Amino acid sequence: MTGAFSYRSYFSHFHSRPSHLRRYQPRPGDTSSKFTSGNGTRCIAWTRYDGSVYIVPEHEEPSPIVEAIMNGNDELLRSKLKSGENLLEKNEDGWIPLHECAYYGQLKCLKLLIKAYPGTIDVRTMNEETALYLATNRNHVDCVQLLLESGAEPDIANKARVTPIYKACERQNAEILKMLVKYNGDVNHRCNQGWTALHEAVSRNDLEIIEILVQAGAKISVSNIYGISPLFVAAQSGQLDALKFLIGHGADVNSQASDKATALYEACKNGHAHIVEYLLSENADANIPGKNGLLPIHIAAQCGHKETVCLLIPVTSRARIRRSGISPLHLAAERNRDETLEELIEAGYDVNSTLSYERSRMYEDRRSTPLYFAVSNNNIYATELLLKAGAHPNVDLINPLLVAIRQGCIKSMKLLLAHGANINAYIAAVPSTFPATIMFSMQYLSLLKFLLDQGCDALSCFTCEYGSGEHPPLQDISPREDFPQRNTKPKFVQFCEMVSTPKITRWAGPIIDLLLDYVGNVQLCSRLTEHLDSYEDWAVIKEKSSKC
Template identity: 60%
Template sequence: MTGFSYSHYFSLFHCRRSPRSPGATNAAPTANPPRITYSRRYDGRLFRLSKPDVELDPVVIAISNGDEETLSDMIKAGKVLSTPNSDGWIPLHEAAFYNQPRCVKLLLKAYPGTIDCRTLAEETALYLATCRGYLECMTCLLEAGAECDITSKGKETALYKACEYKHVEAVRLLIKYKADVNHRCNHGWTALHEAAVRNDLDIIEALIKSGAKIEASNMYGITPLFVAAQSGQVDALRFLTKCGASVNTQASDNASALYEACKNEHEDIVKFLLSQNADANKGSKDGWLSLHIAAARGNMEIVQMLLPVTSKVRVRRSGISPIHLAAQHNQNDIIEELVKAGYSVHALLSAERSRLFEDKRTSVLYFAVYNNNVEATEILLKAGADPNVDLINPLLIAIRHGSIKNIQLLIDHGANINAYIPTHPTSFPATIMFSMKYLSLLKLVMDFGGDGESCFKCEYGNRPHPEQVQRRDDTQLAHKKPRTVQFCEMVSTPGIYRWAGPIIDILLDYVGNVNLCSKLKEHLDSYDDWINIKAKSEPPRPLVHLCRIRVRKLLGRQRLKLIEVLPLPGRLKRYLEYDFTDDLM
């Protein structure tokens, strides 16, 4: 039910890693990277061939080995060491990558103009050295005048990468050389954001002392404190709060830091934010409060922390109760906790939220029945939930699921056994329509007082029934009132007509003298096995049957549900329950 969340997107963004992470020392696209050739054994395993298929560049070999003498000889011999390869790398990049500060100095002396030369990925030698935390190489480059704030393709500076890889001394060194502590990457992410998500207090302190903006927000309105709360970094959160960061910061989608902490189930973050008077009643873009998302996640500890500080008025204004979300996500313990806290099981979705569902559901009970959650259904019904407020009665959903337990619970608590669907009118109850494919369910519905007589009231009677032509363009009928579908038409549909006889047979057990219309007679005549059913329908019905129908009507649906405990003789109970062991017929 929630829409696109910028804050959720950024929770993915800040976890990215450079392909040149410190744990991947052989991942660099060097001037002539080693080409390792593999072959496959008879059993499918790979093995390495002894000889590389490409000869390595001697310059790269000399640099990687720290062979200054060979490198110096190459320079003296006039070999050009400033020409980039296909990846835009020059020997200076290789020297920085392999942490060879003497080679760096040698190359800078010979080619001082290459100090800020960039690869095709727009990475400088300083950037490469910083990513790997090579302080000596960084110092050589900075002392030679390397520019701190040249960015890569992602608009990330060397300082940004130092924060990402938690190189504290590299951060301090770059700050010493006046690196821009408030530079933003192409998503507006600053070095402080990166330090907050890494929970590195030394870097955070160094950045703030050097003028980092504590409330800097990225393109989605997310501040460093928001990032710390979102990612569960309690130490960074405490430090930033101590430095004056607002605990009520909100992203562009209005999600607060508290909301994000609840969504990600960071109990310690939620506890700290509430201790700092974070507002639990700030709604997100779609109107959810922190309690809503905590209920949906099913985190009892967070829910209990939020209950005392959440305004029930604000919850009502949101158009959705946290109990709705707990029921939607099968959080049964949360449902009980919310009911105990005074949240009403009668709460309904607002019209705007109800329209988001094709079935136009509104009640909490509907969510529980829709999920076939018997425990939640029982909790809600015992708490007084009304089973008859939705456009589509939850009993119909229980019948569709074939959930006998839920059907029994709903009927015991007053669900309308003869419920209809207003948007799809029928001349007989929708409960009968939903159970026709399952004869045991149909009998159950009839046992509880289903209106079987309505199934035999046909407007055409013994006259021929007109053919029902399926209109292809339903939009032409959108402005007209839907036509009422009759029982005889329903049992004539392709998925049901083969069961018409047994369906009619069950219904006849619960009605008195009725007349079958021409279409029902046609169905019963179509199978030889159904001739007895047709004979059964012809009046007059046996007096013992008519008496049973009369007694059941006098008892009413409520007493029929309690027939087992009524003070009646056992044989009479069996008679009323259609138990034919005593063959009263």
């Protein structure tokens, strides 16, 4: 889905800490170890209870003013003010003591500084954060209340355009949110990505926060820059309570994001069966495709969400599936989703459905059937499942049997042959005078013998248009599965040309020897004779041919 993005993790990087906090203030239970960095700096690594590690320079300490604020020493701060000391000096991050007070939640110190410097209440850090933003971010309720009562602006955003209201929702602090709303904070403010406080609250399934926002005028159907509404967020993250609330307050269950995906589509992709079930009960349309033409059942099958697929089968139009040019069977087979494949077959999906021309041409080998996907994945179980359900093994332009031969998978070959695969399959786009099954098995004599035992046409290998006469110079020939350029007339490849390719010529004698065991009287062409004459040990093969 376009714009599927962790906004919470994105915005969590946009609240700064004062420079001294990079040196980290240890708490009870924290452990430390000292080391010297590569540039010779002495450092301390603090390990917290949650496993997080802070690495700080050993020698740096907070300033006396900051240390006083951290410790709540309002008497020292008062004496500094009385002495006329300037407490408006910014540190390297643009923080003044007012910001430190808000960050540490030191209410008495904060009162002193607001009284002394009332015009600094909305001063911003280098990251555009105000004291109100910092206090909100740290859940200091009393500091937030004091700042608001003292005239702090509730809607000043940081560099990412994140406001205190958004932070209150992120921190799930309903008390602070109510204060900000009371002081006319904008509940519909958008961040850089168009994300609102309601998006955030919904992603956390916090009904109390959601209700406060909606009662304060938050728009239910607001969308971010990707067209994602709060309803979409609820479906995407599996938040059923939030989803019910939004639908109950008029959210459009079939609204689409910028990439045409619906909430149902996204819930299917993420495997939230309980969300899918509820959306369907609220008349969500299972037949709205995304911009890629895929329906919710396609994406559920592709992701292997069996329970979700079962919910979608009775409400998905087979005609819409045909119109998409691809069956859920294709996607289940492509991703080896065997259980989902079983459910779709059991539901009567056509195992012989083929990809549309547009979708087939997306694959270099022009594959078309679910069976081809299963064989190309070397998935024996899925191959057998499809064949037993009636899959025809000779539909694709390149026969799946040829793919099994290239993989050297005897099990797949046996399954395909047992269900009618053409033992003498050819490739129309790369025509030859002998079966492509032989072409693809030449380097594997055991496979070649297996195919010959099954009745593969060995005699065609000795039919040569040049006979005992002179053969034209060899061209670059190899057993490939690609397609010739348009307007190029394909040339029929002969067996004698194929065994003359660099990769196969050293096997020419044994290959001819094996083929001779399955034919009657044959006359070797001059090129095959030349091959047998090139190695002394192959003289016996030449004699064998004359006896056939």
